[in-house]
Amino acid sequence: MSLNTQSLQPIINFIWSVADDVLINKYLENQYQDVILPMTVLRRLDLALEPSKEKVFKTYEDFKGKIDNLSGLLTSEQHGTGLAFYNTSQYTMKKLLADPKNINTNFLDYLNGFSENVQDIISKFKFRNQLETFENTGITFSLLEKFCNPKLELSPDKISPMAMGYMFEDLIRRFNEKTNAAAGRHFTPREIIELMTHLVYLPVKDKIQQGTYLVYDPCVGSGAMLTQSKLFATNPEGEIKSKATFHLYGQENTGEMYATCKSDMLLKGEDPDKIKYGSTLSEYGFDPDLKFNFMLTNPPYGTTWKQDQENLNVGTEKKISIVDKRFNLPIKNFKGELETTCLTSRSNDGQLMFMLHMLSKMKDPKDGGSRIASIHNGSALFTGDAGSGESGIRQYIIENDLLECIVQLPNDIFYNTGIATYVWFVTNVKEKKRKGKVQLINASSDAFYRKMRKPLGSKRNELVAEHIETIQDLYFDFEENEYSKIFDNEDFGFYQITVQQPEKDDKGNIIKDSKGKPKADSSLKDIENVPMKEPIDNYFKREVLPFAPDAWYDKTKMKVGYEIAFNKYFYQYEGLRTLKDIAADILILEQETDGLLKEIIA
Structure with missing residues (x-):
């Protein structure tokens, strides 16, 4: 079939x-x-x-x-x-x-x-x-x-296992709708997996013709990403035609999905012992030193990881930081000094924790390195202020030159959610032209999908082969155009400064402390995010002092932040319509409805 x-x-x-x-x-x-x-x-x-x-x-x-x-x-x-x-x-x-x-x-x-x-x-x-x-x-x-x-x-x-994945997703969606249950995790449509596998494997297709490679999904679900990615790489009729051996590894903490995945691994002749049960974040099922060549996943987003936090002793009254080295990483402070920091996202959304987990499983570049494709919602791009765990995770990824490309997908592409989603492509073996750069591809417009004849749950749009090929071409061309933008890593970084203004008495005189320095008025405190590429003093003179001549900022209390404001980079201004055009449309509507109004009144 x-x-x-x-x-x-x-x-x-x-x-x-x-x-x-x-x-x-x-x-x-x-x-x-x-x-x-x-x-x-x-x-x-x-x-x-x-x-x-x-x-x-x-x-x-x-x-x-x-x-x-x-x-x-x-x-x-x-x-x-x-x-x-x-x-x-x-x-x-x-x-x-x-x-x-x-x-x-x-x-x-x-x-x-x-x-x-x-x-x-x-x-x-x-x-x-x-x-x-x-x-x-x-x-x-x-x-x-x-x-x-x-x-x-x-x-x-x-x-096939992919077909079983579809069937299980549809059944679970129906069960959830019947009982008004939350939709939960998001099964990944076949065409999105195709896009991910293309951009994970094709850049290194000449290097994976022979040998042994390990492929991993930390949120394995039905196992479709693993089996489809292996098929793409080894299909004798495909684009790569690799004769290498691919071993599939995965972990899943939902009983029925784990059971489904393991059953299909049995049927496909894969090693079922390479599929583990339990939470990847706090009950990792494999040897901690095991590394993978390729990782593809769709982690749960907007989903709590509080139980993992408790298992890892995070967020307790004693505020014990994670001992696990996966989440204790060096990032630069505002002075440019590396500080080992416990990087954790907020308890109600653990998607970026899975990214950190995968980064810890990357092979050394000397051994060929690793390539990762991971699906996220918009919060992974920008949620979390400077100094927060989410910002720190983005900082670690970008400052270590691991982020290669992000592709924004069309809305209404998943079965149980219509929100905006993004595929992150991460690697520690960037090709020369991409070093120090990040490519953003906006594939959310109707140029990149077609409407489905019959929606399946929230899925109303789908990618076909020509759309995947177009996105693929944008990636390989690595040029700026309407749908592709290229940035330096530093373009996503900023220094957050706290702007203070003096406290004044009723007569307008500045109140000073015992050392003769102006006292700060807490009600006038403000925050400014200064682009990392610009000297802070230059920014302060241009953006702050003309409006608050007495203002200052504390140079010892700055924070480093990173965010990827995807929509800002692809924003296209649409001018307001003229009153003449609006009036003309209103007149046409009046003419079209005039007969109807008379009919209703009659």
């Missing part, structure tokens, strides 16, 4: 109908997904195992009790599945339907027959918790019968 969201709708609709037909009045609506999602994954695994079922069962019966560990035999091509998992039960889902009377006992036997790696998936779905309800409400047979229906095509030969 070709991968497009419209062709998947009949399958998604059928799965959705199972909830309405079988679970209604047996489960609360907000519990439907606890049954539907794991059953979808289990049926997919079941279909993959069907062809080798008899062979596996015979091997198991012949060798059980004779060999301590049968896993090697049961996953082998000759005696087993030829996959990384198996099921030693005599049953398949279809065979369970042949004995309705004992279906609950047999279903448990079927679940218990799965290999250990699938048991982990079942556990993360908390699926066994549902079996008592199945039995008590008598729905086990109906549920299995529905999932064995030929209309429900879930075979891995027909439905």
